[in-house]
Amino acid sequence: MTEENAGLARLEAELARDFERLNHPPDNWVPERPGPDGQPLIDVLIAGAGMNGAAAAFALRRQGIARIAQIDRAEPGRTGPWRSFARMELLRSPKHLTGPAGDIANLSFRAWWEAQHGAEGWAALGYISRTDWADYLDWYARVTGARVEYRCALVALEPGPDHVAAYLSGAQGARTVHARQVVLATGREGQARPRWPAELSALPRNRVAHSSEAIDFAALKGRRVAVIGLAASAFDNAAMAAEAGAEVTLIGRAREVPRINRMKATVFPGTSHGFVDLAPAERLAWLRHITASRIAPPGHTVRRVARAGVRLVTGAALRGARMQGDAILLETAAGRYEADFVILGTGFAFDLSAAPELAGFVEKIRLWRHVEGVGRDDEFLACPFLGPGFEFLPVPGADCPGLGRIRCYTHAAQPNLGNLANDIPQAGEGAGRLARAIVRALFVEDRAAHWQRIVDYDEPEVIPDDWPGVL
Secondary structure (H helix, E strand, O other): OOOHHHHHHHHHHHHHHHHHOOOOOOOOOOOOOOOOOOOEEEEEEEOOOOOOHHHHHHHHHHOOOOOOOEEEEOOOOOOOOOOOOOOOEEEEOOOOOOHOOOOOEEEEEEHHHHHHHHHHHHHHHHHHHHHHHHHHHHHHHHHHHOOEEEOEEEEEEEEOOOOOEEEEEEEEEEEEEEEEEEEEOOOOOOOEEOOOHHHHHHOOHEEEEOOOOOOOHHHHHHOOEEEEOOHHHHHHHHHHHOOOOOOEEEEEEOOOOOOOOOHHHHHOOHHHHHHHHHOHHHHHHHHHHHHOOOOOOOOHHHHHHHHHHOOEEEEEEEEEEEEOEEEEEEEOOOOEEEEEEEEOOOOOOOOHHHHHHHHHOOOHEHHHOOOOOOOOOHHHHEOOOOOOOOOOOEEOOOOOOOOHEEEOEEEHHHHHOOOOOOOOHHHHHHHHHHHHHHHHHHHOOOOOHHHHHHHHHOOOOOHHOOOOOOO
């Protein structure tokens, strides 16, 4: 056994002892309820097994909820974006943030890293690499007892008064399961569409890719590549293409690269717990102010692009694009640029209709645009207006029993609860809030059974032998 493996083995033994001291997992307390197929209802179905899905499942198990089913459409080891379309070299988040580990020190990235590299290795570490973070999340899922059905897609949901029918497609074929609560932990793209500028609509599809798609960077060697956008994903993809040997031009409509990431100013306990209690208009005012100056890419990402020799063009809003022979001609406010391939680092636009599982009732889900007094129309108004436990709410007057059994634990929750469901810094707090909300809902729904449990309770605390001749 290598020293690194031996260190991890020692850490896992310490973590197991921590769990024992914390009485984790506690006994299941949720009464079994029969489903329409005669099988017990799943108490919580989690769609997604990336960081948020794994953290949610662990938080639920810590609350004594055992009947959990978790699915992910990805292969094992490919959940989340870290080994697919995330192409940063290093994470944006500082290394000291505990993320999904919450308040369990031996579950943190730091503990995992030090177990393999020692305290000196931690001191020497700058930012966490994307691949190391992916490896850590795999370890996190394993040691927290994740049980995931991979290669399984959530096709549709059908909410009802006492459960939600979930239609799945996977290795077991098409089947229907029934759950009392459903958590959508389907990632940044879960209720969104890739932004695709209309100016590029006439280009051949095989000559343009969004940053969320699979891209063969090796095939771009010696080619001219235009990357559209000035967000972090645009910089990441520009670096990947340049490092593969492409001649890369990074084109942005803004006059300069954003310099500040005001979202960092929200990473403290007050916003984690209190943002949801602000008035709707105030919540949107905060987010609009933060995003008005645009989110700066990390400094280390900019330095990576600079080292790779990428050309930067700003103030170059797209005006059109067409093929000129075998070349792509981009018309911008800063002039014309030729390319052989275009990569869109334009992010995602919120759109619940992009989530196929919601298709049967999407028009009944309340959005921020249905809320009075929240101001101008912008992309935040396309987000769902959620309850305090991430639950969907109906449009006023809409008839959709059981809609609140479905919880939106993705980036689309941001206007409602801040960054609890879309980034590393507050992942632990978000999973805790979600789990507590589900615990409350299950308890209230089962209150008759819990009341009867109290009525029937007859375990003696004191017996006659405790005080012979008196009791």
